[in-house]
Amino acid sequence: MRVIWNPGHAVHAPPLEVEEGAITPPFEVPSRFDAIRRSLDAAGRFTFEEPLPIAVEELFALHDADYVAYLREGASPIPSVFPYGPTERTCSPRTRRGTYCFDTYTPITAGTFEAALGGAAAALNAAEILASGTEHILYVLTRPPGHHAERARCGGYSYFNNAALAANRLAKLGPVAVLDLDVHHGNGTQHLFFDRYGVLTVSLHGDPMHLYPFFSGFADETGTGRGLGFNLNLPLPAASTPREYEPALAAALERIAKQGPAFLVVPFGADAHEADPIGGMKLPTEHFAEMGRAVRALGVPTLVVQEGGYNLDVLGPSVAAFLSAFHPISAH
Ligand code: SP5
Ligand code: ZN
16 A cells, blocks of 8 residues: 655644643654554565645645645744634734634644644645546545644644545546544644535544533534535444444444545544544454455555544554554455
8 A cells, every 4th residue: 555654743742731721742753754654664575755845825725825824934832812802913923823813722733834834745746646546545644633624724733634635636527435534533624624525524523512522513413505415423332342333333334335435534533532532432453454345345556644532552453453454355
């Protein structure tokens, strides 16, 4: 399997996050990338390629130019003020930062723009390869993640929505489905495609009553305008096991099959693993192989994009288990 990776990811190394007013060590760290790389190397049958760089303007397909320019300016602390409302004015630098962010987990460091741009490049390069029809499955190995990023707001460790950029590119060729398997709701992807007819967004995630991002991911969010009926949220209770995940994934795949997509994009996180420090779910490593087999059975050309997963011991094996299910059966 061809893996398109983000070679410059490590220049984004957040020093901290802020959780309910407390400074805590970051979960989203460069060693996550190395852990995945090591497991794929050990599993075999993966080849690694760097993406060609993209022009910044390619981000403007889904992200506002002023937001992109703000990230490019460089280091900026966790905001204290989050402007909103009918008269919000963001002329002060103190309010500007909060305009472009929706939580306190997502610092902008000196290297954030470059690392996030490299991830977008990896996703768009992979989409281009999938569009060319030579591959049935591709994997984008990158960090920081992307599925929480909205048009003009970072959050949830995400800055540019890599998977959404890929889906948007592929949507030029036909209907696209996004199947988000990270344990957290892909609020950014939902937000970007909520009114779109040609892109079906489906997400399995922890019930937002109890799990981040809390404000989005409920079952009654089904799309708007021409996109009505093209967003499906399948929230799962805390501590869900394969018993709960399996029927939810089956329902997700049934909805996708009904759409009949030309391409599938899978924002994939291993943070539903039983050993993940923040997901709260109960999936063993082997279940990620089960998920991979179920997704593969759709038979749709698929682009897997790395999102979360924060236990450094199980992240790599879980990714390898999921992806290895897509390998062609080889004769032994
Ligand atoms: C891409 C992705 O997985 N983003 C997730 C962002 C979650 N941020 C919230 C982290 C909250 C950590 N709370 C720790 C509580 C430990 N019991
Ligand atoms: Zn997550």
